[in-house]
Ligand code: HEC
């Protein structure tokens with residue numbers, strides 16, 4: 001009986017999660033838009049750093065937020081608020097998130113997931129170089145994304161983050177089309193353990209075996225990796241909106 005009962009509740013939880021996702025989710029898009037563009041109380045507007053279109057900025061080291069999965073974004077804000085993840089680039093996100101209620105976090109996450117964006121936008125690699133960042137070799141990074149580097153214990157990114165890093169929601173974020181500087185920073189933070197909010201240490205296990213070159217190569221590929229499959233212009237099933 002006990003076993004049956006827990007199976008039923010797990011199924012019920014999965015159903016609630018997936019139906020919430022299908023129906024939009026628990027966030028209010030209009031409220032999220034207002035917070036994103038205008039801020040709320042002591043919480044500053046997000047667009048000043050993440051961009052009006054939420055596509056991020058390599059000069060500031062901010063990530064793209066547009067199109068990211070709802071549950072992932074809400075979790076990051078919660079983790080910043082609880083100091084489980086630290087903003088070590090501008091030292092602002094922990095304070096920003098502490099000023100937000102759980103509902104505010106869900107509202108912004110819903111707004112961002114539903115935002116329309118340029119699917120082919122990526123980092124301007126000339127700008128990235130001019131800013132003084134080392135860059136990698138795209139085809140070598142594609143190899144790591146698709147196959148990993150088994151001889152060095154690096155798993156394929158596709159196995160969790162899906163094809164071209166387009167995300168496997170709700171757990172695995174979209175990393176394809178993400179800003180280059182941000183990708184490099186996060187991979188280095190997972191590698192040295194300064195970012196440790198990944199469930200069961202999954203990302204730390206992957207990143208700990210990556211060399212600097214692996215990181216630059218995979219980030220060079222991922223930032224310009226399209227969401228769509230070659231020869232098929234339809235958006236994938238798991239696109240969040
Ligand atoms: C002063 C600049 C600044 C402002 C304003 C700002 N952010 Fe950020 N945000 C950052 C930086 C820098 C990072 C990257 C931190 C890091 O690399 O450790 C970040 C990271 C994030 C992340 C993590 C994304 C991911 O892919 O894991 C989320 C989510 C986020 N910000 C949401 C917001 C929201 C929502 C607001 C508005 C309420 C906001 N930010 C306002 C600078 C800012």
Ligand code: HEC
Nearest residue numbers: 155156157159160173175183186197198199202203206218
């Ligand atoms: C075993 C599963 C797994 C594999 C394989 C994996 N990841 Fe991840 N990755 C995760 C999880 C889980 C998270 C989300 C952590 C969290 O919730 O904070 C994540 C998060 C990330 C992030 C942070 C995204 C953001 O917006 O801040 C980056 C960057 C990333 N992964 C890159 C990679 C790369 C590059 C590879 C391949 C070399 C890879 N991952 C392979 C599980 C995996």
